[in-house]
Amino acid sequence: MRREAPQRLADYGPLLFPAGMLIVFFVIPFATMIAVSFFQRDPAGFYSTAFVFDNYARFLSLFFGKVLGFSLFLAVTVAICCVVIAVPFTYLLSRARRRTQVLWLVALLSVLSLSEVIIGFAWSTLFSRTAGITNLLVAIGLMSEPVALNPSFGAVLTAMVYQALPYTVLVLYPALVRLDPTLTEAARTLGASPVKSFFTVVVPALRNTIVATLIMVFIFALGSYLLPQILGRPQHWTLSVLITDQAIYQSNMPFASAMAVFLVLVTLGLVALTLIAGRKGEAA
Amino acid sequence: MTTFLQRLYLGLVGLFLSLPLIVVAGVSVNEKQTLAFPPQGFSLSWYGEIFTNPEWRNALLASITLAAVSAALALAIALPLSWFLWRRHAPWANIFQLLGIAPFTLPPVITALGMLTFWATTGFYGQPWTAAISHAIFFVTLPLVTLSLGFSSIDRSLVEAAATMGADDRRIFRTVVLPLILPYLVSGYAFAFVLSLNEYIVAYMTVGFTMETLPIKIFNALRYGYTPTMASVTILFVAIATLIFGLVARFGDLPKLLGAMANTDKH
Numbered sequence: 284m285r286r287e288a289p290q291r292l293a294d295y296g297p298l299l300f301p302a303g304m305l306i307v308f309f310v311i312p313f314a315t316m317i318a319v320s321f322f323q324r325d326p327a328g329f330y331s332t333a334f335v336f337d338n339y340a341r342f343l344s345l346f347f348g349k350v351l352g353f354s355l356f357l358a359v360t361v362a363i364c365c366v367v368i369a370v371p372f373t374y375l376l377s378r379a380r381r382r383t384q385v386l387w388l389v390a391l392l393s394v395l396s397l398s399e400v401i402i403g404f405a406w407s408t409l410f411s412r413t414a415g416i417t418n419l420l421v422a423i424g425l426m427s428e429p430v431a432l433n434p435s436f437g438a439v440l441t442a443m444v445y446q447a448l449p450y451t452v453l454v455l456y457p458a459l460v461r462l463d464p465t466l467t468e469a470a471r472t473l474g475a476s477p478v479k480s481f482f483t484v485v486v487p488a489l490r491n492t493i494v495a496t497l498i499m500v501f502i503f504a505l506g507s508y509l510l511p512q513i514l515g516r517p518q519h520w521t522l523s524v525l526i527t528d529q530a531i532y533q534s535n536m537p538f539a540s541a542m543a544v545f546l547v548l549v550t551l552g553l554v555a556l557t558l559i560a561g562r563k564g565e566a567a
Numbered sequence: 568m569t570t571f572l573q574r575l576y577l578g579l580v581g582l583f584l585s586l587p588l589i590v591v592a593g594v595s596v597n598e599k600q601t602l603a604f605p606p607q608g609f610s611l612s613w614y615g616e617i618f619t620n621p622e623w624r625n626a627l628l629a630s631i632t633l634a635a636v637s638a639a640l641a642l643a644i645a646l647p648l649s650w651f652l653w654r655r656h657a658p659w660a661n662i663f664q665l666l667g668i669a670p671f672t673l674p675p676v677i678t679a680l681g682m683l684t685f686w687a688t689t690g691f692y693g694q695p696w697t698a699a700i701s702h703a704i705f706f707v708t709l710p711l712v713t714l715s716l717g718f719s720s721i722d723r724s725l726v727e728a729a730a731t732m733g734a735d736d737r738r739i740f741r742t743v744v745l746p747l748i749l750p751y752l753v754s755g756y757a758f759a760f761v762l763s764l765n766e767y768i769v770a771y772m773t774v775g776f777t778m779e780t781l782p783i784k785i786f787n788a789l790r791y792g793y794t795p796t797m798a799s800v801t802i803l804f805v806a807i808a809t810l811i812f813g814l815v816a817r818f819g820d821l822p823k824l825l826g827a828m829a830n831t832d833k834h
Contacts, residue, residue: 445584453825527768531775
């Protein structure tokens with residue numbers, strides 16, 4: 284069947300409800316948020332209409348700089364850890380039998396869909412003194428008594444890697460499944476070990492995919508909100524936590540909105556970078 | 568030797584992914600209200616607690632209702648949109664596809680805050696149905712992606728045959744297209760349902776002070792310390808997710824849904 288351009292007004296019918304919903308409940312809220320970011324805080328209510336740059340000017344404080352810096356640092360670290368673990372894993376997964384692949388995919392999707400609250404709770408249990416992993420180390424004689432491992436930076440990082448790892452694998456999966464197996468076979472025939480052919484053939488062939496994945500996982504990690512709160516100390520709080528804190532507890536919607544707009548700009552910039560990396564990948 | 572190393576690596580990642588859940592499962596069967604692992608005694612009473620304690624039961628019901636309604640609404644947005652984009656040649660309409668994918672791509676706190684400002688400005692803040700709309704918009708990406716995959720796998724000559732024999736658009740949709748995309752429809756619903764069930768921040772920012780979904784309930788309980796019900800609810804949620812994705816895998820093509828198009832010839 285040819286795809287025709289819509290001719291009559293009735294042809295646009297199916298578009299009516301989706302377009303209406305998306306405009307009313309996404310475009311308008313988004314625009315409202317941008318507008319509010321220029322408003323003034325009203326201690327009595329949510330905000331009062333104005334046009335000021337005060338909320339953006341607050342970014343210039345040392346505190347905000349620290350939170351932003353930490354958020355970016357944390358997200359970069361999570362992205363690197365995830366990609367380093369996930370690339371070999373996904374490669375092995377994509378070479379496994381179909382049945383094995385399906386089982387892994389079900390498990391990965393199940394972990395991926397887990398609420399941040401649940402992941403935070405599970406890891407806080409694992410890092411606790413009474414039920415945690417240190418009990419195991421005591422049992423095999425490596426430690427003398429169990430200790431609590433959270434709150435700490437390591438706890439936040441581990442849980443965030445846990446949260447983002449299934450996502451990383453699922454982002455890499457299509458590219459690795461489509462990777463031509465004759466590439467590695469050729470390297471093996473020429474005498475390269477599996478590990479060597481992985482690093483000299485698979486990784487370079489996937490360079491752009493890996494860069495795009497790094498950025499996508501970075502954005503994903505930037506959105507983590509509860510794990511820094513459950514497993515970290517206040518100095519481990521991220522921009523997402525700060526935005527919620529300002530919006531809900533400090534009732535400062537304009538400042539929260541300004542930070543959110545800033546976060547959108549950072550994210551969009553990164554998405555643009557991903558697209559550029561992807562396009563280069565196609566050209567290569 | 569290399570196969571052994573490969574298995575070891577897969578096994579270690581598997582251990583990392585399952586370890587917290589194993590410990591939580593162990594904790595959930597403790598006899599007394601203690602956070603201990605290995606569990607002391609064995610009791611399934613904390614699983615019963617989810618259904619007998621009205622607070623947890625209400626939270627579970629609220630979450631399931633929210634997930635069911637918002638996933639249905641997401642589908643109602645995604646289906647006509649994907650149908651239109653597939654049926655008609657209208658490049659500008661792709662902007663709506665983009666709008667549907669945007670909320671899921673941005674950090675969730677942004678959608679959450681956008682919704683909060685919107686509902687507060689319009690005066691509906693705190694109404695339970697606002698959470699359903701917010702989740703539907705937030706998760707519309709999932710049915711959109713599965714459905715556009717579904718539509719792209721339909722052989723257009725089938726539809727052409729139906730049209731030649733005099734079927735109009737509505738009839739083509741009902742008798743040819745709908746049966747073909749049904750698996751994608753179901754998996755889109757399943758993805759949106761499971762993710763809505765687990766979603767915290769959008770629900771918290773829209774109805775957090777008037778309604779407790781299960782993730783909100785767990786977080787509130789976590790702030791006041793530990794109750795074993797958290798552990799049993801966690802395991803329940805893992806079980807639900809595994810069951811639903813297992814069913815999707817059983818009745819659909821999971822590798823294909825996740826983008827592995829070239830994989831169909833491998834068994």
